[in-house]
Amino acid sequence: xxxxxxADLGGRPNAxxxxxxxxxxxxxxxxEARALAVTLAMGATGSxxxxxxxxxxxxxxxxxxxxxxxxxxxxxEKLLAERQLALPxxxxxxxxxxxxVPVARVLKAPDVAAALAKGSPTERPxxxxxxxxxxxxxxxxxxRVSHHTRLPGYAHGKQGVIESLHGxxxxxxSHAQGLGEQPQWLYRVAFSGVELWGADAAPGTxxxxxxxxxxxxxxxx
Amino acid sequence: MSHEHPDHEHSELGEMELRxxxxxxxxxxxxxxxxxxxxxxxxxYQTKIGPRxxxxxxxxxxxxxxxxxxxxxxxxxAIASLGYSGRQGEHMVxxxxxxxxxxxxxxxxxxxxPWPVLGLPPTWYKSAPYRSRAVKDPRGVLADFGVTLPExxxxxxxxxxxxxxxxxxxxxPARTEDFSEEQLAEWVTRDSMIGTGVPREPxx
Numbered sequence: 265x266x267x268x269x270x271a272d273l274g275g276r277p278n279a280x281x282x283x284x285x286x287x288x289x290x291x292x293x294x295x296e297a298r299a300l301a302v303t304l305a306m307g308a309t310g311s312x313x314x315x316x317x318x319x320x321x322x323x324x325x326x327x328x329x330x331x332x333x334x335x336x337x338x339x340x341e342k343l344l345a346e347r348q349l350a351l352p353x354x355x356x357x358x359x360x361x362x363x364x365v366p367v368a369r370v371l372k373a374p375d376v377a378a379a380l381a382k383g384s385p386t387e388r389p390x391x392x393x394x395x396x397x398x399x400x401x402x403x404x405x406x407x408r409v410s411h412h413t414r415l416p417g418y419a420h421g422k423q424g425v426i427e428s429l430h431g432x433x434x435x436x437x438s439h440a441q442g443l444g445e446q447p448q449w450l451y452r453v454a455f456s457g458v459e460l461w462g463a464d465a466a467p468g469t470x471x472x473x474x475x476x477x478x479x480x481x482x483x484x485x
Numbered sequence: 486m487s488h489e490h491p492d493h494e495h496s497e498l499g500e501m502e503l504r505x506x507x508x509x510x511x512x513x514x515x516x517x518x519x520x521x522x523x524x525x526x527x528x529x530y531q532t533k534i535g536p537r538x539x540x541x542x543x544x545x546x547x548x549x550x551x552x553x554x555x556x557x558x559x560x561x562x563a564i565a566s567l568g569y570s571g572r573q574g575e576h577m578v579x580x581x582x583x584x585x586x587x588x589x590x591x592x593x594x595x596x597x598x599p600w601p602v603l604g605l606p607p608t609w610y611k612s613a614p615y616r617s618r619a620v621k622d623p624r625g626v627l628a629d630f631g632v633t634l635p636e637x638x639x640x641x642x643x644x645x646x647x648x649x650x651x652x653x654x655x656x657x658p659a660r661t662e663d664f665s666e667e668q669l670a671e672w673v674t675r676d677s678m679i680g681t682g683v684p685r686e687p688x689x
Contacts, residue, residue, distance in 0.1 A: 302505065350508075358507035372522055466623065
């Protein structure tokens, strides 16, 4: 398998406690705020999409050792270098050494509020009718894929029930690979704890997640 | 995510400050970013967009049955009517807790979170322990937050992995019938809207 995500953590053994945090603690160092802002601003240039940046983050070999915003910065540097927008010698020198590459847009201060309020909706009209309806029983795909995907590792080859139709949305798998939006129907599918975890399942628990249509197969009656 | 000892952490923070500053300088010199836009982005998420937005949504739903019905049917539009919309909340769904079912939201694949109503996610939401354990051992995770729910209550974990963003509508606390919307909002904690907490009386 040529593609390995280090971010697919659901259900993995982990004995650490979750550490609650007060509401007002957003950043834990000044650079974290700058890391957030520079990542959002470069995303706004249109040089890549959000799925491409997720793929860049989850494939960092040292993902597990990095803090959250360290992951963001390492992935940003990778994307910049891949597109020749900024090269490692420039980042080491702390100044531009090579000509700029044209970008589609630059987010200017007066446009920030409007850009945030608009966001980037992913629902797309005009796709073929939905294959599944509420209450349909489905099975998630068994095969692993060698590219970015949003089907969690713990949920391969599992049987669930369609509980919501979200309309057709940009397909993350193709979008991340630069293959276009290729929108598909998106569903919320519910799974019993026993189906996902077998005898290990905690009593009285269930999991639901959103799955694109091509992740799902109808379950034979 | 973990550090061997404080000295190491210290030098690492200094290193990151320098690294991010260098990055920002190069990108500004190349004309890709406007430093004033970066300041504004940070200010927005530090002072304007945070969990008090979501608390107002929840308080309105508790106080106004018609709004609650709208929120559960079409959350994106209902939430936008209070002025909250956009980035990382383009497609909203609200899940209502009941004595029968408690919802808890996670993103096991990264850190998907409803920014317009809750702001930026807390560190624990993005951490390996939460993302690993929430789907398999939600009652254990709730215990880390000091929350114990009745055994008869189903815990429904929602793994938020596409572009739909989820907000939990917690149960309205007892003996709040006479409260104004503003008073109700004070009981709504960020964690109660993620599902790792329940509403609680504000500290005086």
